[in-house]
Amino acid sequence: MSSSDPLGVTDFELDGEAGVRITRVVAAPPALVFEVHTSPRHLPNWMVGPPGWTMPVCEIDLRPGGAFRYLWRCGTGEELAITGTFLAIERPARLVSTEAWSGGWAPTRNTVTFTDLGGRTRITTYVLYESAQLRDDALRSGMQEGLDAGYANLDAYLAGQFTMRLELVPVPVTDVDAALSFYADRLGFHVDHDIQPGNGSRVTQLTPPGSACSILLYRDLPGLDQTPGTLRGLHLVVDDAAQAREALLKRGVDAGEVMDLGGILYVPFADPDGNTWMLQQIPATA
Numbered sequence: 001m002s003s004s005d006p007l008g009v010t011d012f013e014l015d016g017e018a019g020v021r022i023t024r025v026v027a028a029p030p031a032l033v034f035e036v037h038t039s040p041r042h043l044p045n046w047m048v049g050p051p052g053w054t055m056p057v058c059e060i061d062l063r064p065g066g067a068f069r070y071l072w073r074c075g076t077g078e079e080l081a082i083t084g085t086f087l088a089i090e091r092p093a094r095l096v097s098t099e100a101w102s103g104g105w106a107p108t109r110n111t112v113t114f115t116d117l118g119g120r121t122r123i124t125t126y127v128l129y130e131s132a133q134l135r136d137d138a139l140r141s142g143m144q145e146g147l148d149a150g151y152a153n154l155d156a157y158l159a160g161q162f163t164m165r166l167e168l169v170p171v172p173v174t175d176v177d178a179a180l181s182f183y184a185d186r187l188g189f190h191v192d193h194d195i196q197p198g199n200g201s202r203v204t205q206l207t208p209p210g211s212a213c214s215i216l217l218y219r220d221l222p223g224l225d226q227t228p229g230t231l232r233g234l235h236l237v238v239d240d241a242a243q244a245r246e247a248l249l250k251r252g253v254d255a256g257e258v259m260d261l262g263g264i265l266y267v268p269f270a271d272p273d274g275n276t277w278m279l280q281q282i283p284a285t286a
Helices: 030-038 132-159 176-186 241-250
Strands: 011-015 019-026 053-060 067-074 079-090 094-101 108-116 121-128 168-172 190-198 201-207 214-218 234-237 259-261 264-270 276-281
Touching: 011 132, 019 132, 030 094, 030 108, 030 121, 030 132, 176 190, 176 201, 176 214, 241 264, 241 276
Parallel strands: 168 214, 234 276
Antiparallel strands: 011 019, 019 121, 053 067, 067 079, 079 094, 094 108, 108 121, 190 201, 201 214, 259 264, 264 276
16 A cells, blocks of 8 residues: 555545545455445444434345435434435445435435555545535535544444455365366366475365365365265355256266256265265356
8 A cells, every 4th residue: 555545534635516536545355345335234333423323224225226225313313314326336346326315415426436455445435416516515514524434433343344265175085196186187176286295294275167265185184184075065156057967977977966956956976085065056046
């Protein structure tokens, strides 16, 4: 992050005749920042403005054409609401929507972008008003102070959040070479690493085509004591279960029949040790 992107600073810049650009850098990756901006599970925990206000209503239909509604309430019973419609959604980089505040405010068109700064995110919100007068009235209404307070809440909330990515699943085998041949030659997994760092151990990592998660073939590795053949039901998601099954059969894999379990299709098979797998197809209508 450059010195021009400090944390904890909300920057407001007038743009053109009726626009304002608002930027803030936060200490979290774009995927998480996008999520906390678009989920009813997160928004009421930080987008509450000054102390004493809560968000008892947070309704979001996150799709182009979908509507949203936020309702804030303070201890005296005073209420404030925002309604709008999503126009474009590009996860996790961009949101475009209309927005209208209660109290007779004219609607605006808001474009929010989430720029990756290497583990941090620059949030840029461009608000386009119907006129310069409406923009200036909004800025004089306490908008800047309210946004700054909201972003301070966001910083505190993000500090308590963290991301978790499943990246490696250990698969116990009896013979690493035999298992490697099966997973690489028959299933078509990509061999990422096959090294022997010493002390008799061996690290053999493979990744299914198109997957972000890999497997580790192991035997007698410290801390991993699962018996070969006892791993059950690992899922490989495919677009067409029947087609994938035919491909596996041609490669010599003993794949079972296609099973329809409530509209979701499965094809079972096992590796040479008896660890079981499932091809899974989830139809678009499921």
